[in-house]
Amino acid sequence: MTQTNSGSFSLTNNRTGESWDLPVIDGSVGPSVIDVRRLYGQTGHFTYDPGFTSTGSCESGLTYIDGETGVLLHRGYPIEDLAEHSHFLEVAYLLLYGDLPNREQSDEFVNTITYHTMVHEQITTFFRGFRRDAHPMAIMCGVVGALSAFYHDSTDITDPHARTVASHRLVAKMPTIAAMAFKYSLGQPFNYPQNRLTYAENFLHMLFAVPTQTYEMSPVLARAMDRLLILHADHEQNASTSTVRLAGSSGANPFACIAAGIASLWGPAHGGANEAVLNMLNEIGNRDRIGEFVKRAKDPDDPFRMMGFGHRVYKNHDPRARVLMQSCHEVLEALGVEDPLLDLAMELERIALEDEYFVQRNLYPNVDFYSGIILKAMGLPTSMFTVLFAVARTTGWIAQWKEMTEDPTQKIGRPRQLYTGPDRRAFRPLADRG
Ligand code: CMC
Helix, strand or coil: CCCEEEEEEEEECCCCCCEEEEEEEECCCCCCEECCCCHHHHHCCCCCCCCCCCCCCCCCCCEEEECCCCEEEECCEEHHHHHHHCCHHHHHHHHHHCCCCCHHHHHHHHHHHHCCCCCCCHHHHHHCCCCCCCCHHHHHHHHHHHHHHHCHHHCCCCCHHHHHHHHHHHHHHHHHHHHHHHHHHHCCCCCCCCCCCCHHHHHHHHHHCCCCCCCCCCHHHHHHHHHHHHHCCCCCCCHHHHHHHHHHHCCCCHHHHHHHHHHHHCCCCCCCHHHHHHHHHHHHCCHHHHHHHHHHHHCCCCCCCCCCECCCCCCCCCHHHHHHHHHHHHHHHHHCCCCHHHHHHHHHHHHHHHCHHHHHCCCCECHHHHHHHHHHHHCCCHHHHHHHHHHHHHHHHHHHHHHHHCCCCCCCCCCCCCCCCCCCCCCCCHHHCC
């Protein structure tokens, strides 16, 4: 616990004149919070914050975001430094264990994750129950949820060793399951993981290798994949992470909780946005039609939103988007891809950033704006984009789940509501209902 109390916040009921002092708690950096845990007991009122725009739901030491200045830190380390100098498994260790590993810890962790990458052979038969045209995110929800039926020995959340093994299994097996979902959709054989490869290389190998020829590993693609994984590893209390925590707060096992996170991530306002960006760019089609879509995005009567723009927390550039923009150019150059969609994306970015509507609302390109273009260049279909996000975010989800489960003050999450339905009324038999 690093929190300290610093004074209080006064709350007055203008109707009755009563007032209460609410404690203010400071974190290590960033805004303080008003502690409302006793509010209902003292005042008989709940707070009302649908969408949780002003609500801190937990205490956490993993990730800090300053949305006003565009800062993202994992355990204090800026995301730009991690993306430049680290690699995904080191970031996973950092998130799970609180600090960067020394050489010995790093070797041991990499070895452990590497030797957990295979999935139970019976999972391959489980896959065959899905339709070939199933969306890979639907498969991910099902298969990851089913892991609790395959790995009973790591579902006892009261056992610290079981919690650690479950976290290692999840980080290790997600790329294998994701690649199997992709191969299944193509009708190609599954690839077993290769222990000689790094995490990112192994993922690329399982996604793209075929038994009939040797897969040539591109260092540029491996680096870009590693960066994508680092940049998506954790992002504080977003919708899917909050979902994992809420599911876990009841004592549900970690595999079930991560499956809940995958379901939440799937939505187009969250992880599904990178898929939505590509669909939108395809729909726009060419530069001449950008104006028409910008106009639609600004029309309050049109539900259309410019996908890949805006963020609940960042009201400045998304620092992950800056790193990915560079990766995006590297990948396209290395692959020699002349992608008209990239030109379209760059033009859209330019126009939107100069448009008063976007400027006034601080709607900058977010991480999904660029990740979709990179993944497309790598050869992945749009339906796999959110799957990749899920592979990376599993590290953050499970680290957040562990942090919550190991917090002795943890309680089941149980929000209340502002009820606006009918008051008590008498039941009317069917015959009397007109
Ligand atoms: N296009 C057009 N207008 C927008 C957009 C957009 N993408 N995003 C926000 N606005 C407008 C919105 O209409 C509102 O305008 P007004 O004040 O006139 O009513 C204003 O900006 C504030 O929007 P909001 O809905 O209150 O903002 P929010 O914080 O609830 O929404 C968001 C955040 C990410 C859901 C939203 O910006 C959005 O839908 N973006 C497109 C989807 C997307 O790219 N999502 C990926 C998010 S980053 C990855 C992740 O963390 O999951």
